[in-house]
Amino acid sequence: MLITNHFAAINLIHTGFIQKLADKYSVQILSDFIQEADIVKINRYFEIQLTLVSISFGKEPPVLRLLRLFEKFLFFNLFKANTHRVKLLEQSIFIRRVVHGLGWLIGSGMLARWLLNFVRKAIILLSSRIAQPGLPNPGLAGVISSSPLDSRENAIVNRLARQKVPALAIIISWDNLTSKGMINANHDYVLVWNEVMKCEFENFYSGFQPIPRICVTGVPRFDVYVKRKPNEISLLNFKRKLSISGSADIILFATSAPRHFPNQRHIVEDLLEYCKRRLNTILLIRLHPADQLAYYKEYLSERTVRVCRSSACTSLPELNFLDLLTDTIYSCTVCVQVASTMRLDAAACGKPVVNIGYDGNEELPYSQSVRRLYDYSHQLPLNAFKVGKLVLSKQELFDHLDQVLRKRSQSAFTQAALSAHAPIQAGGSVSRMMRYVDEWLA
Template identity: 25%
Template sequence: MENRKSKILFVFRSYNHLPTFRKSVRLLADRGHEVSVLFHGGLTDNTLEEIRQFEGNPDNITYDWTMPSQRGGTFVFHSREVLNYRKHLLKAGGLQFYAERWRGYLHPKLQKIFAWRIARELVKTGLAGWFLKLIERLTPPQSDVLSHLRNLNPDIVAVTPLNQRYSSMELEYLKAAVTLGVPSVLLMGSWDHITSKGIYHIVPDVSLIWNEEQVQEMWEHHRIPRDNLRIVGAPTLDHWLDFDDPTPREIFCKNYRLRPDDSIIMYCCSSNVIIGSETASVTELRKILDESADERLKRTQIIFRPHPKNFKIYEKLQLPGVTVIPRGDVLYGKLEGQRIFYDTLMHSSLVFGINTSAMLDAMLLGKPVIALYKDQYTATQVEMYHFNSLLHMGAIEFAKTPDEIRKAILDIFEGRDVRKEKRERFIRDFIRPRGIKISANEVIADEIEDILKSSKHSLLF
């Protein structure tokens, strides 16, 4: 896409958010734009030198820290968190998981206040919402952020994720951009950010979202209209477009002491927000297979994949018939880690789990998914908006009893993939709405250039 060369600023909550949008950043730099990338240092484990070394200092891209936050413990900090809590109270109905989780993020004194029903009812009123939002409107951006933005002089500011707890610096840079009249863009990094996180205290000019379902979510949860939205697909799953053939099965199995002639099930763990430890669940799955009358199920091997943010508790896990891959740091966002994930998915017959975004990865690579359902998981499965998308579209199998689990697995082993058509429709509608082979990151880069081209904003100092 032809466009004048511009200064583009990306502001990420932490370095962990860059991998999802790395391709967009590099594409825009390759097209000749001057790209600056900022991270909130207080939320990033890596040093700036480590980041620059890993990213390779490509032409036209600079990496640096944001200004440090000055909001911690301030009145506006707490008002933002109460607004986030209020959002989930208003949407809760009979589903209390999100509201209760966010109440736990509040200051202990506020937690005690909102333990009272009358306080919860009062904060849900329109007057309370108006007052809390007024605090945001009357609070100017951090002065050092304004100065930093003036010095960088970007033509556009792109931020993510913007609405997580203890609001980080991408919110302050967006606030400064809006104040200075700089065009702004929100990048949507996950399938649940719209529904399960907080509100958007400052609304950008354009939000680049995944699909039509998120169009509805943006209106229902944030009152952001369609005119402010553009559908790009799921950038977090773009990396699979770069993979072709997996490591040969014989070599893969030899590397991990698996039997190449026997089936493999991949158990993908959820984050610790969903469930603390899944040792009991994978132990139960192993027992269900071992007690089967079918020899194929007895010989089925389980690959147990820890969640990237909850891997340490499994570093010493040892279970017969269960292989932990990878053991230790899962190398999130790095090519080696993605290759391990790709190989384990491709050599597995199906994916098993409770509620994890790895189910999306599995479906995109053509793998059936079985979700273990138990009453104790209700709050973290059927009461979660994003997981309900999978259920309503019929893209995954839901199994509760040992017999249901064994039958679902055997159906897949014997070629009765009853969810295949609905799974493929889910991929087309939810993950790749712009085209099954179209990179969402390429669409994001195109959309940013289109916004730059059509924008009449300019910084005048």
């Protein structure tokens, strides 16, 4: 199993999927950020026996980098995913004109499809020739790619394909297919969250051979939300650990990556002002893995503020990460978030969601504004289902919080969106994933 990032680790290790896999198969982890000490902890925590294959992925050859950039342009031009349209607006006028000019020359018909197919085949062939020191000996039953849009994982899958090792891909997040370009490896099976992602995959890859089997599994971490749904006593205990009164309302603010929303401290200040106006209300700030506690130190002395740190993107999160996340979400009265997966997570736990759509104390153009993030392709279905209220000013934020804290309930639209976009599978998502792994390896 290839695990090359923090988010993949959470989805495949912390959800318990790795435990079920290791109970049935001999599992080797290929990773450049998971250490031998982490493997010892995982083995002890889940009572399993994983082994680590430490591997250095090396630098991508310049020719492959250029081919992937051209491929991404072709992909964007052909499929016109909304995410890429929005991201292009962030570029300079010169870059936008060059991209539009090339797009006009190539068009979006048969030539573009042929070029995309040709470039993808070239990338797969070239990446399969890259030497990979430290790869396991031949005889593997299969390779699982946990981030199949990562070029490093593609290179290893392609290298192993030359040894006839079958491959399975797990799409670990709702935005991957529409935001990260193309998967440059051929897999026998591809696991996705929902029918929306299945349709996206079929649309993007139907012209390429061979066509994998696409399987809908649900969201693995939602299994934890279902199993760990707390009672009143456990919620009180969680609040007590944070020195929060059992009767207090908690406004959970889940921060975003600073590069997406550099002005989010202004939102913290607005929420702090709101909490000070309202009796028995606490602001609980949950930091994004790429965010830094140093940005929020000045708020630690505030009586109405608590801060929860997350694990860094470059390290393996603590193995109780999802348990703590679940308790945090269930303990809050409302979740305020910035175009992140917390929009889905909070809704899955039955919590009202407020979507921040203003830029703090500044009025930024659309191409730089946080508003643009809600026009990314993966956000559009949730917008249509009205999952959460998009607030466009501080006053709208305050007014909607007043309304939410009075009603304390989700809308029917949110429940419908969860059924369609992030279904909770009968028997659990992890069990469903295992069923497809068994089928793949049979």
